[in-house]
Amino acid sequence: MSTDGERRVTITVIAREAGVSVPTVSRVLNGRSDVAPETRERVEELLRHHGYRRRGTRAAHRAGLLDLLFPDLDSPWALEIIRGVEDVGHAAGVGTVVSAIHRESTSTRQWLQNLRARASDGVILVTSHLTSPVHAQLRRLNVPVVVVDPAGAPATDVPTIGATNWSGGLAATEHLLALGHRRIGLVAGPPHLLCSRARLDGYRAALERAGIPLDDRLVQPGDFYHASGFAAGTALLELDDPPTAVFAASDQMAFGVYEAVRRRGLRVGDDVSVVGFDDLPEARWASPPLTTVRQPLVEMGRLAARTVLRLSQGEEIESPRVELATELVVRDSSVRYDAERVPADLSR
Known part of the structure; x- marks a missing residue:
């Protein structure tokens, strides 16, 4: 059971327990990529352990939500990607909205209507084709997009995460x-x-x-x-x-x-x-x-979430196409x- 002190844990406490600087914890919270993987995992684990949530630091235009979109949700690999996205979202105090569009135009229209109604900090599409009309609507909404395992060649300005x-x-x-x-x-x-x-x-x-x-x-x-x-x-x-x-x-x-x-x-x-x-x-x-x-499905989800959070903050992405290594x-x-x-x- 959480105590009042645990609910008010600060990033200074997290930094001290992780053995890193406060700016390093801040970079993890903001989804920055310039943190060593081992350090990031240690900090994210402490953030989860303490139930840390960012308070009073998010800009007024931030929605505090990420949208994760699949063509279907009846596959175990989808759960692995969701785990990765939620790891990063939880540490950053951002919720995750998971949807499936089943490759139907009506489902896509309904999803876009829901997105317009509640706003989003970013969209992660998984094994989906980002059509030009959908991409144009997301740009009008000023919602950044990252594609995981793209179905086809996405627009050149859309970052993609895949595997080798x-x-x-x-x-x-x-x-x-x-x-x-x-x-x-x-x-x-x-x-x-x-x-x-x-x-x-x-x-x-x-x-x-x-x-x-x-x-x-x-x-x-x-x-x-x-x-x-x-x-x-x-x-x-x-x-x-x-x-x-x-x-x-x-x-x-x-x-x-x-x-x-x-x-x-x-x-x-x-x-x-x-x-x-x-x-x-x-x-x-x-x-x-x-x-x-x-x-590395979980890590693909984590990297997608970090990337879209960085885009939502106006940061530049070093590489638009990232492929994580596979292993036999x-x-x-x-x-x-x-x-x-x-x-x-x-x-x-």
Whole structure:
């Protein structure tokens, strides 16, 4: 239970406990990027611990709200991005309004009407296409915008936050190649998204480097969700010469591939290797634990929130396009290819 002293904690107290200067705490509160990541995390943790809220320092025109907009909210990766945005918003005393527009023009119009009615310090769009009419209306409202994982090429004056999707696709495929797999299937993401195309290009580049011709039959479409992964995995395993490994461009699709493998009477890892993309929390708890490409979803949310807060204060952004590094996380779903161990219907 908070005491009166805790409610009135000052940034001087936060600075002393964090072992930093008061200006450093102020830079964290304002979403500035010129703070070391370790220092920022320490300060933000203390701000959350004390329940610190900025009082009496916000300019009159500030709304104290950030808008976070998704095309859909039925994906675990959305929760990871929300966590990152709320981490920064809470430390800065800014609330977060989360909305989904479901790719419908009526939803977009309603969202814009709500935005005009209550005002906002900034908008963060996730895997969405910022259309010219929407961008023009936001500019008229003087609301800054940041796009996370843009669907298409955004306007040149709109900052974007993403991950190294091409490198991630390359690393996932090269990992399977290093294990001896030569027929590697791909469950691709939605083709209208830049991140999907980049992961596909990384897969192609890895095969090309290894001197393996691309077999179009091994590339199946998906939409990042479980059902499409199951459908694509089933189609791959029904080929006359099915793959011995599958790279799914999202963890959820990888779990769909798991089910396709299971229904065929096979085992993930022992019979078919599977690699995903995202490193959602449940990846480590899957059976077997999923090898995947980690993209820093929480940090992407944090950086988007810091960037839009800086824009709302009239600050310049050093780089309009930021890509955070992905990392291959090897677990038990990917194993070395052994022709003698692979079931007859998967042997070459």
